Amino acid sequence: MSGSQSGFTYGQILTQVRTIVQDQATPYRYQDAELYFALTEAMADARALRPDLFLAMGLDTTPFLVTSALANAQFPIAWQYVPAFIDYVIGRAESRDDTYTDDSRAATFMGRFVQRLTGMAGAAR
Amino acid sequence: MSGVISSPPLFGASPSATLQQMWNTIRVRAAGVTDEQMQIEFLQAARDFFSESLAWQNDQSLAIAAPTTTVSTAGWLAGGTVITGAEVVAPLDVRFNDISLAPVAAVSDTAAAEVNTPQVYTFNLSGLITLVPQPNSAGGTLHIFVGLRPTIVTPVIPDVQLSQWFDGLLDGTLTRLYEQPGKPFSNAALAMVHAKRFRARISKARDIANRGFGRGGAPWSFPYFANGSGANLWGWGKGVRSG
Numbered sequence: 001m002s003g004s005q006s007g008f009t010y011g012q013i014l015t016q017v018r019t020i021v022q023d024q025a026t027p028y029r030y031q032d033a034e035l036y037f038a039l040t041e042a043m044a045d046a047r048a049l050r051p052d053l054f055l056a057m058g059l060d061t062t063p064f065l066v067t068s069a070l071a072n073a074q075f076p077i078a079w080q081y082v083p084a085f086i087d088y089v090i091g092r093a094e095s096r097d098d099t100y101t102d103d104s105r106a107a108t109f110m111g112r113f114v115q116r117l118t119g120m121a122g123a124a125r
Numbered sequence: 126m127s128g129v130i131s132s133p134p135l136f137g138a139s140p141s142a143t144l145q146q147m148w149n150t151i152r153v154r155a156a157g158v159t160d161e162q163m164q165i166e167f168l169q170a171a172r173d174f175f176s177e178s179l180a181w182q183n184d185q186s187l188a189i190a191a192p193t194t195t196v197s198t199a200g201w202l203a204g205g206t207v208i209t210g211a212e213v214v215a216p217l218d219v220r221f222n223d224i225s226l227a228p229v230a231a232v233s234d235t236a237a238a239e240v241n242t243p244q245v246y247t248f249n250l251s252g253l254i255t256l257v258p259q260p261n262s263a264g265g266t267l268h269i270f271v272g273l274r275p276t277i278v279t280p281v282i283p284d285v286q287l288s289q290w291f292d293g294l295l296d297g298t299l300t301r302l303y304e305q306p307g308k309p310f311s312n313a314a315l316a317m318v319h320a321k322r323f324r325a326r327i328s329k330a331r332d333i334a335n336r337g338f339g340r341g342g343a344p345w346s347f348p349y350f351a352n353g354s355g356a357n358l359w360g361w362g363k364g365v366r367s368g
Binding site: 010043049050052053055056057058064066070073074076078080116117118119 | 127128129130131132157158159160161162165307308309310311
């Protein structure tokens with residue numbers, strides 16, 4: 001493994017998210033499209049906080065949407081930052097307004113995303 | 126940006142053992158740094174180091190005859206051993222038939238058109254050395270001695286340079302990484318420490334290069350009371366260098 005190879009696919013990241021939020025049995029509480037969109041948001045927030053993570057993809061400003069079409073593609077962010085993106089998607093899922101979610105848990109995961117990327121505790125700046 | 130990796134690493138996917146050692150040292154010292162960012166900052170530090178110290182040196186000889194008046198040093202030099210991934214910072218010595226030519230900023234059109242044995246040369250930012258007057262039909266051998274640095278695109282640093290100046294290049298890279306805000310490896314205090322070391326190592330490298338990488342004696346100065354320049358009330362004076 002060299003450069004920004006993460007060793008994970010986009011699909012594996014969402015599988016891990018489903019494991020942590022205990023949503024592995026169909027019908028899912030969180031649809032694939034929702035989680036992929038949360039991953040898109042994670043990429044957007046990460047692009048603002050750590051543009052250097054995107055050097056291997058090219059730093060142009062063209063946005064892209066993470067969809068199920070990328071499920072088997074390699075996640076392009078360095079291996080050590082994969083947990084941050086898992087945290088973000090969980091935080092997004094937990095922030096949905098329904099009976100299964102937990103606001104404090106959502107805040108914890110979102111804060112951890114920022115902390116993992118910047119080394120700073122606290123909410124998104 | 127399409128969600129997949131599209132750019133190869135700046136220094137290639139198969140680094141030498143020495144370069145791999147540099148990467149591993151940086152990865153440990155700046156936890157959380159990405160390989161791409163590390164290599165960009167390393168390149169900038171290396172360009173800074175070699176531009177200021179002129180410690181990466183190379184020389185080339187080539188036959189010159191009329192009507193040739195210009196020599197391109199791009200990439201590094203056609204006609205000799207081409208060093209890809211390096212560019213000339215500045216010529217350190219240019220000789221024509223073993224006669225050292227003087228560097229000049231510019232020459233008049235009249236002087237540039239003259240044909241005779243070259244006496245001076247100009248060097249521009251495109252890496253072009255122009256001999257003035259133009260060499261006559263007898264021609265001669267041009268010997269060019271230059272300071273090099275890695276290019277911005279597809280750079281290369283030979284292992285011998287990397288090994289010799291490893292600590293200085295490491296200090297420069299760490300300075301540039303630590304001084305970045307909002308990163309897990311941001312550390313303003315350590316950035317200052319490494320910046321100081323980096324500047325010191327550049328000075329040391331420049332000094333070693335000036336001695337021809339040997340153990341020759343350093344230039345020395347007359348003390349202030351002996352050089353006639355006078356000193357201030359605190360005893361500090363301007364020495365006059367000799368040797």
